[in-house]
Amino acid sequence: MTKGRLVGLEGSFAIAEAVRMANVDVISAYPITPQTHIVERLAEMIADGVLDAEFICVESEHSAMSACVGASAAGARVFTCSASQGLELMHEVLYIPSSMRLPVVAVAANRALSAPLSVWCDHSDAMAIRDIGWIQVFAENNQQALDLQVCAYRTAEDKEVLFPAMVHIDGFYLSHVIEGVMLPDEEEVAHFIPDYRHPFVLDPENPVSMGCYGPPFIYPEAKKAQEVDFQSTKPKIQEIWNEFGETFGRYYLPVETYRMEDARSALLTMGSSGETAMLAVDELRREGKEVGLIRLRLWRPFPFKELREAVKDLELLVVLDRALSFGMGGPVCSEVKSALYDKRKDLNIVGFIAGLGGRDITIEAFKHMVDRARARVKAVEPGEEIEPEMIGVRE
Amino acid sequence: MGGEKKGWRELEIGCVVPEPGSAAVYKKGDWRSERPVRDNTKCIKCGICYIYCPDACIREDAEGYFETELYYCTGCGICAHECPRGVITMVEEEQEEE
Numbered sequence: 001m002t003k004g005r006l007v008g009l010e011g012s013f014a015i016a017e018a019v020r021m022a023n024v025d026v027i028s029a030y031p032i033t034p035q036t037h038i039v040e041r042l043a044e045m046i047a048d049g050v051l052d053a054e055f056i057c058v059e060s061e062h063s064a065m066s067a068c069v070g071a072s073a074a075g076a077r078v079f080t081c082s083a084s085q086g087l088e089l090m091h092e093v094l095y096i097p098s099s100m101r102l103p104v105v106a107v108a109a110n111r112a113l114s115a116p117l118s119v120w121c122d123h124s125d126a127m128a129i130r131d132i133g134w135i136q137v138f139a140e141n142n143q144q145a146l147d148l149q150v151c152a153y154r155t156a157e158d159k160e161v162l163f164p165a166m167v168h169i170d171g172f173y174l175s176h177v178i179e180g181v182m183l184p185d186e187e188e189v190a191h192f193i194p195d196y197r198h199p200f201v202l203d204p205e206n207p208v209s210m211g212c213y214g215p216p217f218i219y220p221e222a223k224k225a226q227e228v229d230f231q232s233t234k235p236k237i238q239e240i241w242n243e244f245g246e247t248f249g250r251y252y253l254p255v256e257t258y259r260m261e262d263a264r265s266a267l268l269t270m271g272s273s274g275e276t277a278m279l280a281v282d283e284l285r286r287e288g289k290e291v292g293l294i295r296l297r298l299w300r301p302f303p304f305k306e307l308r309e310a311v312k313d314l315e316l317l318v319v320l321d322r323a324l325s326f327g328m329g330g331p332v333c334s335e336v337k338s339a340l341y342d343k344r345k346d347l348n349i350v351g352f353i354a355g356l357g358g359r360d361i362t363i364e365a366f367k368h369m370v371d372r373a374r375a376r377v378k379a380v381e382p383g384e385e386i387e388p389e390m391i392g393v394r395e
Numbered sequence: 396m397g398g399e400k401k402g403w404r405e406l407e408i409g410c411v412v413p414e415p416g417s418a419a420v421y422k423k424g425d426w427r428s429e430r431p432v433r434d435n436t437k438c439i440k441c442g443i444c445y446i447y448c449p450d451a452c453i454r455e456d457a458e459g460y461f462e463t464e465l466y467y468c469t470g471c472g473i474c475a476h477e478c479p480r481g482v483i484t485m486v487e488e489e490q491e492e493e
Contacts, residue, residue: 099409099410100409100410100411101408101409102409162408162409199407199408200407200408200409200411200413207415207416208411208412208413208414208415209411209412209414209415209416209417209418210409210411210412212410212411212412212417212418213418214410217400218400218401218406218410220403221401221402221403221406222403222406222410224403225403225404225406225410228403229408
């Protein structure tokens with residue numbers, strides 16, 4: 001049974017509540033739409049004395065992430081959040097905590113990238129940071145935003161993990177929408193995220209060198225160690241999600257499915273559009289079509305095994321991308337194809353790109369994707385490439 | 396740096412170097428193609444070479460002259476460029492060996 005006290009919270013405030021309950025030591029952030037409410041709320045909490053943390057005001061997102069790296073190296077529990085251009089401005093620093101194994105925790109309120117200037121949601125910013133080496137998860141609603149944020153601290157700081165973690169919440173769709181959220185008990189959260197101590201901290205009494213120069217004789221070894229350790233975090237992530245489920249009654253999986261029983265076709269989504277897709281699946285089921293839904297909850301490290309298991313009985317997989325990799329198509333579809341290529345060459349995978357720059361993806365749009373995918377599969381010879389397609393675009 | 400090179404399993408987490416100040420054993424002098432050679436008869440002991448050296452590898456000797464620690468000197472030539480009295484000449488390492 002799901003535990004907590006039911007309150008109405010927008011996604012930004014749900015994140016702020018999770019950060020407060022995690023009792024962070026240092027917050028450093030620069031405001032950017034649609035992330036602003038998160039930092040405004042946290043600044044209020046500190047001013048009101050309900051959160052005892054240092055808020056470092058900085059001149060840019062590059063500095064925000066740099067301050068988090070420094071604070072985390074000193075052993076502090078830290079938080080930052082950003083979106084779109086801000087996330088891009090901190091891009092080069094994002095690789096530092098993952099390589100130095102500092103458990104920085106951040107939120108991205110996903111937003112399109114310029115130009116044209118857009119403050120609205122898509123996953124362009126998330127896709128631009130696929131390779132930063134952080135644990136990355138996508139929330140579907142405000143409850144998940146809170147829960148996954150709590151789990152992010154516990155996971156990042158686990159001594160078998162020690163990697164930074166980022167929770168993606170769709171800008172506006174989650175960040176600015178008020179939903180019913182079960183607010184967990186503070187003490188239970190505190191118990192779930194105990195104090196931690198990094199094996200190496202900045203300490204004048206026990207000096208060490210961090211972030212050293214890595215000449216060719218050591219750099220590949222450093223990267224191999226990082227990749228092996230990062231891949232090995234998967235069982236721990238699941239273990240912590242299971243423990244969260246046992247404590248708070250809400251369970252999460254790297255790959256979550258909906259109405260996949262007897263399904264021959266399925267949609268695949270990330271983020272808030274999964275809820276719209278569920279309604280589309282309900283309607284398709286009522287029409288007698290055996291369609292299910294797969295949602296990628298864990299994006300990095302990529303859940304290869306779980307995805308292969310989820311698609312094992314499928315003939316058609318329809319992948320939604322809320323971002324465009326110019327000259328290549330949809331990045332999620334491309335990764336899904338590559339994850340399944342070795343084992344499932346017979347599966348038809350059809351990618352659609354929709355919802356760019358805040359264009360709504362409706363129930364009808366998902367139903368259209370399924371029909372359109374079937375028609376496209378019929379129109380080609382078996383094994384022939386089906387190019388990704390942008391839909392919902394005026395001619 | 397010396398000794399056996401470590402395999403990836405032997406590195407500390409995050410490639411932390413638990414021994415502080417280990418850059419001191421890194422022989423940057425290996426990069427050098429030219430070495431600074433001094434003619435102290437022209438030196439006025441102003442210390443400009445000492446101030447400008449980006450590797451901080453110049454030190455003052457007992458008589459107040461300056462000398463370069465070649466273990467660290469990369470041969471960048473900034474000291475020679477900045478010296479107001481032309482004390483320092485950059486000499487190609489190979490030429491000197493001939």
